[in-house]
Amino acid sequence: MSRSWSPRPRRRYAPQPPRSLWRRLFDYCLTIVLLGLLILLAARLDRFETREAAGAAIVNDGDSITLGATRIRMRGIDAPEYQQTCRRDGADYACGKLARQSLVQLIGGRPVSCSGWQQDRYGRLLGDCKAGGVDLNRAQVEAGWAVAYGDFEAEEAGARAGKAGIWAGTFDEPQDWRDAHGRGLVERKHGTLASIGDALREFFRFR
Template sequence: MSRFGPRGSRRRYAAGQPRSPVRKLADYGLAILLLGLLILVAARLDRFATRSEQGTAIVNDGDSITLGTKRIRMRGIDAPEYLQTCQRNGADYACGKLARQSLVKLIASRPVSCSGWQRDRYGRLLGECKAGDTDLNRAQVQAGWAVAYGDFETEEAAARAAKVGIWAGSFDEPQDWRDSHRDAPIERKHGTLASIGDAARELFRFW
């Protein structure tokens, strides 16, 4: 007997039983599932992270440009497609080409910067674009060469009242034109940015 009282019984610890193959497989499966969920969450966060692109713009049409290798769709507006025609004074004219030339003129050979966090179904960044202090998205609607598409309703109303650009005649909404011309390309690629002189001549040739 201990001088401090009876000795308590010593605890015995049995060695843990090895995990069965089924348990191991379940643990591995759970680890893989958790890893997959983490990757999915990271991809989602990356998808909605704000991105910025800048550089010399290649103008594809009235509402889309390419900066380097990045394709940008200008958010909140919808311009006539490059091959689209509109009507004025009973005659057809190439409003899609004029919309592109309007954007070329607004850029004026300046570097363009675009930022956004969403992408369209073609993988293009939906961006708010500027050339210097010029808000290109807003300016295209103000000039009458794009319709408001979720934004810039006030600018569209002013362009409509002033009968500028496509509002000087009649036209199909770009979305309606695309729906009826499924086989027509929605973008026109150009190797170089058109000069301001070319833009001005194209814009005013019809008028």
């Protein structure tokens, strides 16, 4: 049986009518708005540029150092304040000074490098710091001379279980001690949620 074949009719394309004046104006405005948003985005992203500092460290206390002209608050940890005391074996001891001494020993006279993009309420760089390949933020918590403050919770759990550093006795959380002694502003934690909040504030800050 033979099949009959017939060519498909060609579809005719009618030319598109020219866009109206208002449509052209809308397209131009939309293009300008999108271009402006791209420029704004590029300018805002500069605010998240990572800052780096390196050199010989001046150790201020158990979680803050100075590198040259850059003051650095170590991110994600909170050490006892320098004047803070804790209690062990029924007696008070200078845990703040021992926390500073621990950081000095971890650095061991080696150059320190820190990086970060956030700042704390005092304008200090919130930094992740290393000395000779040692992660100083993590090591301070592991040694029991700083508590987790938005990060390093697993390291804190290990120090607590091993009764390392301040975990060998009792102590006030450093933030609670600062509050009780009128030492500065309440400091928010430095974890992931805080970083997201900081990023949003920086992006929408118009100054």
